[in-house]
Amino acid sequence: MPRYFFFIFFIISLSSYCQSLTGTQLLDRAITHHDPHNNWETFKGQLFITMQTPKNRERHSKISIDLPNTYFSSVVTKGKNTITSTLEKENCTLTLNGSSTISQNQKDSLRISCSRTKMMKDYYTYLYGLPMKLKDPGTIIDHIVVRKPFKGKEYLVLKVTYDKEVGKDTWYFYFDPKTYALEVYQFFHDESKNDGEYILLTEEEKILNIKMPKNRAWYYNKDDTYLGTDILTTAKPLEEH
Numbered sequence: 001m002p003r004y005f006f007f008i009f010f011i012i013s014l015s016s017y018c019q020s021l022t023g024t025q026l027l028d029r030a031i032t033h034h035d036p037h038n039n040w041e042t043f044k045g046q047l048f049i050t051m052q053t054p055k056n057r058e059r060h061s062k063i064s065i066d067l068p069n070t071y072f073s074s075v076v077t078k079g080k081n082t083i084t085s086t087l088e089k090e091n092c093t094l095t096l097n098g099s100s101t102i103s104q105n106q107k108d109s110l111r112i113s114c115s116r117t118k119m120m121k122d123y124y125t126y127l128y129g130l131p132m133k134l135k136d137p138g139t140i141i142d143h144i145v146v147r148k149p150f151k152g153k154e155y156l157v158l159k160v161t162y163d164k165e166v167g168k169d170t171w172y173f174y175f176d177p178k179t180y181a182l183e184v185y186q187f188f189h190d191e192s193k194n195d196g197e198y199i200l201l202t203e204e205e206k207i208l209n210i211k212m213p214k215n216r217a218w219y220y221n222k223d224d225t226y227l228g229t230d231i232l233t234t235a236k237p238l239e240e241h
Helices: 002-020 023-034 104-110 114-127
Strands: 044-052 059-066 071-078 081-088 091-096 139-141 146-150 153-162 170-175 182-188 197-207 210-220 226-237
Touching: 023 139, 023 153, 023 170, 023 210, 059 114, 071 114, 081 114, 091 114, 153 182, 197 226
Parallel strands: none
Antiparallel strands: 044 059, 044 226, 059 071, 071 081, 081 091, 139 153, 146 153, 153 170, 170 182, 182 197, 197 210, 210 226
């Protein structure tokens, strides 16, 4: 009997804990884990990323981010081609294998454009800036924190939506209940259709005292089809540009 009552007390206490922890409080604790010194806002770093996808060649990218100076650069190598795309404030420069002379066919086939560069800037700063990026304007943090199992482990789950001018997807962020480390995130375009993807994060790479995920493995929500993995092979402070 005492063991039974202890178990009931533990479940009730756990439930009360989840109910008392708000979404904003959970986010603050997660940011304390990943960015304890609030370094993201002044981030100047280089990320060396290898993308592995089924039946495709590896893609190697060197991503340079200087948030205070609104600077972003990506150097992507796949096969024999190296594409360098740079945004410095509103100025965009593109080169293919070191040449700024790029034919329209090459731009189309290799997806080289300033609009894509801007999209990739948003992509990399968002995903590698999590969970800090959830403080950005237009982000709607659900007040309620849910405790939920996912792939055999229980997490504290934060639901996030966005103002319509910012984004239309619904996101769920899964945090370790002890360390508050971000270990999974998931998004839906239309949750009723179970579309979208989930991303499993493993290991951490520290750069400028910020803990970033080393491995990000992508899967479809609907059938768990594996899509690919981004591997943060190296991260270091940004050199002068």
